[in-house]
Amino acid sequence: MIQLFYSPGTACLAPHFLLEELGIAYELVLIDTAKQQHQEATYLKLNPKGKIPFLIDGDLHLSESAAICLYLAEKYADAKQSSHFNPAVGTTERARLYQWMFYLSNTLQAELLSYFYPERLSNDEATAVQVKAHAEQRVAEMLRYIDTQLNITPGTYLLGQELSCADLFLFMLCRWTRGMTKPAREYPHLKPYLQKLFDRPSIRNSLAQEGISAPYY
Structure with missing residues (x-):
């Protein structure tokens, strides 16, 4: 299942909106930036940039909100009968x-x-x-x-x-x-x-x- 690592209200919102629009099964994983969880070793091992959002889809690890949106649209929109996104x-x-x-x-x-x-x-x-x-x-x-x-x-x-x-x-x-x-x-x-x-x-x-x-x- 797709995982979207997020902190509320940040640049994770756009890919979050898109996941909902496409009706894709996904898991939200909260990263509490106020507690500096984005700088903890466990998260940095996944995403060395230490930034939010971050997407895991199988073997793909992807950062940058705009890139995540374009990737999701290209991979999933047509199959979900939402070709206008792609x-x-x-x-x-x-x-x-x-x-x-x-x-x-x-x-x-x-x-x-x-x-x-x-x-x-x-x-x-x-x-x-x-x-x-x-x-x-x-x-x-x-x-x-x-x-x-x-x-x-x-x-x-x-x-x-x-x-x-x-x-x-x-x-x-x-x-x-x-x-x-x-x-x-x-x-x-x-x-x-x-x-x-x-x-x-x-x-x-x-x-x-x-x-x-x-x-x-």
């Missing part, structure tokens, strides 16, 4: 899926990490405060861009009419903005988009399983 290689839909997954993981997620962990970029407390403030400004610019794209893209989701793992990934990242001056839920097109996603059983079930309470996003 557009054919070489198609426009596949290219757009890659574009969104790389943008979200390499650009928006990276900036969010600067917002939450400014001390990683400066040992000076005053400078760290500035880093956090500038990161929030850049996140706002990215959210405005995504909001505009949702408005001009035909259909409900990032790729159009069909839900993709990019949507699940975006919901996770938008949830992380809930404490910002202007969270994602306050943008005109993101607001109904996030509500529609939140209404999906896969997302509600995952949040409940991880013990996450309101505000959800």
